[in-house]
Amino acid sequence: MKKLINDVGAVVDDMIDGLIRSVDGLSRIEGERVIVRRDLEAVRSAGQVALVSGGGSGHEPAHAGYVGAGMLTAAVCGDVFTSPSTDAVLAAIRAVGGPAGVLLIVKSYTGDRLNFGLAAEIARSEGIPVEMVVVADDVSLATGTSNAGRRGIAGTVLVHKVAGAAAAAGLPLDRVAALARRVGDGVGSMGVGLTACTVPAAGRPSFSLADDEIEFGLGIHGEAGVRRDRMQPVGALVSTVAERIFEDRGLLAGDRAVLLVNNLGATPAMEMAIVAGEAARAAEARGLCVERMWTGAFLTALDMAGFSLSALAVDDELLGYLDAPTTASAWPT
Amino acid sequence: MKKLINDVGAVVDDMIDGLIRSVDGLSRIEGERVIVRRDLEAVRSAGQVALVSGGGSGHEPAHAGYVGAGMLTAAVCGDVFTSPSTDAVLAAIRAVGGPAGVLLIVKSYTGDRLNFGLAAEIARSEGIPVEMVVVADDVSLATGTSNAGRRGIAGTVLVHKVAGAAAAAGLPLDRVAALARRVGDGVGSMGVGLTACTVPAAGRPSFSLADDEIEFGLGIHGEAGVRRDRMQPVGALVSTVAERIFEDRGLLAGDRAVLLVNNLGATPAMEMAIVAGEAARAAEARGLCVERMWTGAFLTALDMAGFSLSALAVDDELLGYLDAPTTASAWPT
Amino acid sequence: MTLPVSAAGFLVTDLVKAIVAERDHLSDIDGAIGDGDHGINMAKGFNLCAQALGSPTPGLKESLGILGNTLMAGIGGSMGPLYGTFFNEMADSLDGAAELDAAAFGRMIRAGLDGVLDIGGAKPGDKTLLDTLVPAVEAFEAATAAGKPYRVALDDMTEAARKGRDSTVAMIAKVGRASRLGERSRGVMDAGSASCCVILETLAASVASKID
């Protein structure tokens, strides 16, 4: 394992420190791994709904990179690939929560659901209005079968964007939550991994892929995918993934949609540009009207090479929120 | 070699295609690997100086990602790590060149100097005013010794930014060129590689590093560095590199400076955040006043893991140009 | 020999030692179909608990409460809330209990189990720690209901825990990270069922060593 780190035990704190030092407008809640907008008081006094997300670390720029005006109010960082504790989530809710209330945006993993859920209960008992939206956009897992439902992956970033813009527009908690649910329910995502990733504390890759093997439907924690396959030209990979998403989400010719082309961590920019081209081509082949398309590292799995694609049907309302300005460092403008 | 590509021979064209499809405001000159602002006519009719850069591909988002209002007018893409031909550069100059003239921003490599230089000569003979600025910011090579001078690396992006803003502000060619030279002369950069990179057509890494080895002063084409060393904590790596740059560029306590923390291609976002924190710390230790700091993939070497750091002394004038708006997709805003 | 609750805090220090010793083994098991961190997560939490316990070790009720709260606050993941609730509920069950006799022990592990069932939403057969915990608690209850001595009931619990743990090998994961693997999750032990077995084995052995 060769990583640009100081110490395997310090990666999360060093990452937070680096982010605070290099991105304007962020600060850290003393003693907690919670990153908040520095202008927190302005949000509160404007009576805006506060947005809290987070989860295990290792998904940078998620989630701290989405903290800023027009997106998240706070991000809670767990250990690498480990949900933050109930106490940490609670500290974030208490820090940002005013009378307008707090929306928690949670990716569907047991740990995140439990810790955010328990924190929400406690916060509500303290009088803070809290709503929680659980995102489960990974269409690589068929639903209705024996597995316990889908996981939240990169599509979550679109939930942050829409809900953040809605909160900034002054919408009340129930409407912000409803919009977040609409995006969370609408978006479908799927990833393809070319390599596993190495959790610093583990020191070695979570699994290994031969030089001609890839994983379809890989998890964002280095979990093996739903299907191992031979390496293929990127055009074939992207169209397999895109078709699966379009089919699952019922996206049909003529539908308006946005695409998020996500770098899983170690994919070079040249390859991401090629993937983006293929994604546009796949959407075209389906007859979709691609209103927006963003390419880059949005929600990663440490040093995993590969990509995920997310697609969301949109109308003018959602597009308006997606286009709304934000100061969040990781949202492309 | 496992890459998200269709065909080793098509990577540059597929990359250009993907970029054009996914980034608004770009188009390609028919039959050439030249990417231009779609609103080229507006630039021309406003009488603004046009900026052309480029070089070998494999450095994405450089240089096409910097095409946009306030930065480059055109980018010429060679084969991977291979300067574009004289003819391709000439096609770009002809496409963008009006009476206000054209500034070529060239990284100091034999091929780039020759091809851009020959194209400039031909264009001048056709009556297009052309100036050329050669950037050689890699301080890992000591000057004044037997080697033929320094190479241009990530600091070049700051030249694009300042010259682009100056051109957008309506400055004439000689003043835009003078500013570009000022930034090119001022900026110092140095990289550290953790892995080599794999040129698609070659199919295997350019060299190999053991699990505990790194290269200081690595080239952006997978050239081996000036010194091989043991892996160290990132704090030590960054401070070695930063000190070398500060020393070489004469940056002293109290000086105002900007930092560019560049991902060489395959470094995960978490590690880049940690590197950024260490860079800020190193500048602080030197007593510099860090006015701005940008972190991300600016000028890469395909799938090389590692980073480069660039530092530039600034005053209010340069800061103004660095802060000026741009629509270029790869410049962080 | 009887075991006063106020003198049984050593059970928690024994648990810390056992889990820390199994750190790498538990992570290896998790690595096969999970994300390979179960031992890291558990050892981190139990080590934090050891620091929080201080010395001398407080009584069992306080010690279990410290363990539960440390896991809740300190490790996150799924294990923070699940084992946090498990030990917190065990602590609460000891309200007013003076002796850790068979009845108190039975109430204690039943309370822990109910807490996990309540918040986790999983059930036996899902390939989780419940596949160890449920049969183990039921075996202990069955043994005492049948009038077997405390020590024998503890042995029955341990045996059921081990059997339960081993039964996860043949299961398909239905919750947690491994569930995305579907059929591919079969053939490997569940990490949580292994750590739960360590916990129950340790409790049984440590209690047994004091009750003759």
Place this chain on the structure above:
Amino acid sequence: MTLPVSAAGFLVTDLVKAIVAERDHLSDIDGAIGDGDHGINMAKGFNLCAQALGSPTPGLKESLGILGNTLMAGIGGSMGPLYGTFFNEMADSLDGAAELDAAAFGRMIRAGLDGVLDIGGAKPGDKTLLDTLVPAVEAFEAATAAGKPYRVALDDMTEAARKGRDSTVAMIAKVGRASRLGERSRGVMDAGSASCCVILETLAASVASKID
């Protein structure tokens, strides 16, 4: 037997074959201290030239001009302008020449060399193709000045080219990518000096096969 310039276009097709055959070898040499693409670059340009030449192959002047222009337009890198200029200057030198006799051959390679010196800014000893080219041209010129027959002058040229190429092994690179390596560039042959040697060897052998 004499060699009319108008019938010597085959020299360029021979060059194409030779360079394409050495593709991997040249890249391997470049890989040691450069970026490993020299053979790829050269073969790409020479293959493009083969397409542009068409058949029947035009005369030598036209063929060299096509080769030079194809390299200039088609491959970029440093080799595009350097070898592009090399072959374009060679073509220009044949203006009005009917026979490719020793005098015309000598003027041709001297013109090519001067072109490369002019635009490249490197000099012998810098560990570039000039370390092959300069001694080879000088050897040919010295041989003809000494009254040696054409064929012997060609042999002298080939021998000097090989010696020159081999002399780069001991040199430290002063220009090009390898120069950043300083001392580490010593001990490996320069890729451009190898391709230049292939070019000169091929010219010599092909010319020699026609002039007895």
